[in-house]
Amino acid sequence: MRIFSFLTLPLVALAIPPPTASLRSAVEKREDFFPYLVEDVCHQPDSRFDQVQRYDKMLKAVQKAREMAKLALKEWWDEGKHGEAAATYLAIPNNGTYKDNEYAQRVHANLQNVALLDERIPFLSRKIDVHCTDISDKCNREVEGPNRPIGGYAENTNHFVGGWHYDVVLCMPFFMADTPDHLAEYWPTQSDFRESVAMSFLENDAGKMLHEMMHIDLISADRPHIIDQFYNGARVYTAPIVADWVLNYKAKTADVVQNADSYTQFVNAVFFTSKFGFLPPPQREVPLTGKLECGGANNEYVDKTQDKYIEDFCTNVAAEYQPGSIGEIARQYDEGLPEHVRFRFYRRPGGKLLPNEIKKQCTDTMPKIFHECDTSTNWKHGGAYTFSKGQDDIYTYYVEPRHERPDPIPTKLPGKCDVWYKFWYDEFYIYGGLWAGNDWGQGQLLPNLRRCGIVSEWRFTYKEEPDKDGVEWEAYGRLPIGAQQWNCVRQAVVDSGGPSDIGCGGS
Numbered sequence: 001m002r003i004f005s006f007l008t009l010p011l012v013a014l015a016i017p018p019p020t021a022s023l024r025s026a027v028e029k030r031e032d033f034f035p036y037l038v039e040d041v042c043h044q045p046d047s048r049f050d051q052v053q054r055y056d057k058m059l060k061a062v063q064k065a066r067e068m069a070k071l072a073l074k075e076w077w078d079e080g081k082h083g084e085a086a087a088t089y090l091a092i093p094n095n096g097t098y099k100d101n102e103y104a105q106r107v108h109a110n111l112q113n114v115a116l117l118d119e120r121i122p123f124l125s126r127k128i129d130v131h132c133t134d135i136s137d138k139c140n141r142e143v144e145g146p147n148r149p150i151g152g153y154a155e156n157t158n159h160f161v162g163g164w165h166y167d168v169v170l171c172m173p174f175f176m177a178d179t180p181d182h183l184a185e186y187w188p189t190q191s192d193f194r195e196s197v198a199m200s201f202l203e204n205d206a207g208k209m210l211h212e213m214m215h216i217d218l219i220s221a222d223r224p225h226i227i228d229q230f231y232n233g234a235r236v237y238t239a240p241i242v243a244d245w246v247l248n249y250k251a252k253t254a255d256v257v258q259n260a261d262s263y264t265q266f267v268n269a270v271f272f273t274s275k276f277g278f279l280p281p282p283q284r285e286v287p288l289t290g291k292l293e294c295g296g297a298n299n300e301y302v303d304k305t306q307d308k309y310i311e312d313f314c315t316n317v318a319a320e321y322q323p324g325s326i327g328e329i330a331r332q333y334d335e336g337l338p339e340h341v342r343f344r345f346y347r348r349p350g351g352k353l354l355p356n357e358i359k360k361q362c363t364d365t366m367p368k369i370f371h372e373c374d375t376s377t378n379w380k381h382g383g384a385y386t387f388s389k390g391q392d393d394i395y396t397y398y399v400e401p402r403h404e405r406p407d408p409i410p411t412k413l414p415g416k417c418d419v420w421y422k423f424w425y426d427e428f429y430i431y432g433g434l435w436a437g438n439d440w441g442q443g444q445l446l447p448n449l450r451r452c453g454i455v456s457e458w459r460f461t462y463k464e465e466p467d468k469d470g471v472e473w474e475a476y477g478r479l480p481i482g483a484q485q486w487n488c489v490r491q492a493v494v495d496s497g498g499p500s501d502i503g504c505g506g507s
């Protein structure tokens with residue numbers, strides 16, 4: 001029987017009265033999905049996916065879409081549940097006043113027509129043809145970009161004679177989509193189901209069918225025609241995009257309720273909430289797992305207080321970083337000094353964090369490399385902290401000491417002090433390592449020495465490498481003469497972080 005294809009011809013072309021009697025008998029057998037008439041040719045398999053029973057799948061998707069619309073009306077509109085789903089996918093404020101909201105009323109009326117269209121229009125007066133044939137040659141159009149074929153399309157056509165004609169066409173992605181019932185069964189069997197399920201994993205054939213139904217003017221009736229809205233250059237389609245558009249872009253409710261997929265996502269959200277007992281988030285980023293590796297050579301380490309450079313480094317990283325960018329961002333601190341350290345950030349493909357999120361990740365992570373390595377000493381060999389997504393390393397942070405230092409780390413601070421009486425002046429030689437050395441003596445040692453009088457001929461020199469006593473630098477200067485100077489210089493050394501038991505020799 002070719003009843004369906006017969007009827008799809010515009011009546012004017014037939015020039016014969018419509019075969020009402022035979023249609024009635026055929027449709028009565030299909031009454032469970034009236035007024036949707038599924039194209040007969042869909043009984044035959046498509047050679048590209050011949051295991052799919054197309055007719056069956058289309059029929060069940062129509063039935064399921066109606067069932068899901070009914071469930072949404074009952075639990076949302078009648079029982080007042082699912083306020084969060086309505087806020088997320090329909091932009092209807094979750095404050096209990098939805099029944100007074102004109103847009104909520106519109107959603108209600110549109111979903112009622114999905115659910116009850118068969119009861120509302122006189123039997124056989126109107127119908128919606130559901131096709132598996134690409135009647136307008138649109139299935140292979142790349143609407144969302146390469147290799148993103150559309151799931152289906154809908155057309156409202158006004159024929160000069162015969163009035164409005166409604167067609168829904170389903171394309172390959174529809175036939176590949178899972179059913180809502182199978183998804184609702186499958187997910188709870190997964191061990192970490194609650195933490196891993198997301199609406200983006202729950203796209204289904206009934207939802208796609210509902211999307212196309214929403215474009216049909218028989219459904220929206222005297223209300224505005226429902227379109228696919230655009231956001232960021234793409235259709236507002238799928239849960240993550242609808243939710244982002246509604247929640248982050250703050251799309252107007254008037255636009256949201258005129259977007260076909262808003263209905264699909266809302267109805268899906270209600271359906272899966274009723275199955276799971278909670279509303280899954282629109283999507284889940286695969287969580288990043290972090291791993292700390294302490295490292296560095298024995299003779300390369302920095303002072304724990306050099307974590308003061310983290311803020312500057314992370315600000316630079318965030319300024320230079322863009323999601324999806326790759327490569328290294330590095331900064332060096334205390335260059336040319338024993339404390340010379342390099343901070344480094346390396347990102348690989350797949351990183352989706354935003355710059356402000358990277359800033360936070362950086363300021364949280366760098367102190368771990370400092371303080372969770374070498375926990376028992378003030379000296380830090382550095383290391384690396386890597387964030388991975390599954391098997392893939394995405395972001396790595398490094399703290400890398402760059403200068404050779406005393407090895408092993410002296411248990412006692414290296415320090416030696418001599419003061420010599422030179423008749424016109426006293427002169428001092430101070431030798432140190434691991435203290436007061438990261439600023440050419442300017443921060444503490446020199447100011448403290450000035451307590452002993454005017455310092456002249458001041459010299460501060462770094463050694464290429466530490467000597468056998470761990471000495472990294474040497475300071476020299478002259479002071480006014482006086483018997484008190486031996487003790488005064490000693491105190492200046494101690495107050496600058498030098499060994500507390502140091503004594504100043506010489507004579």
Ligand SMILES: [Zn+2]
Binds near residue numbers: 153211212227260
């Ligand atoms: Zn659409």
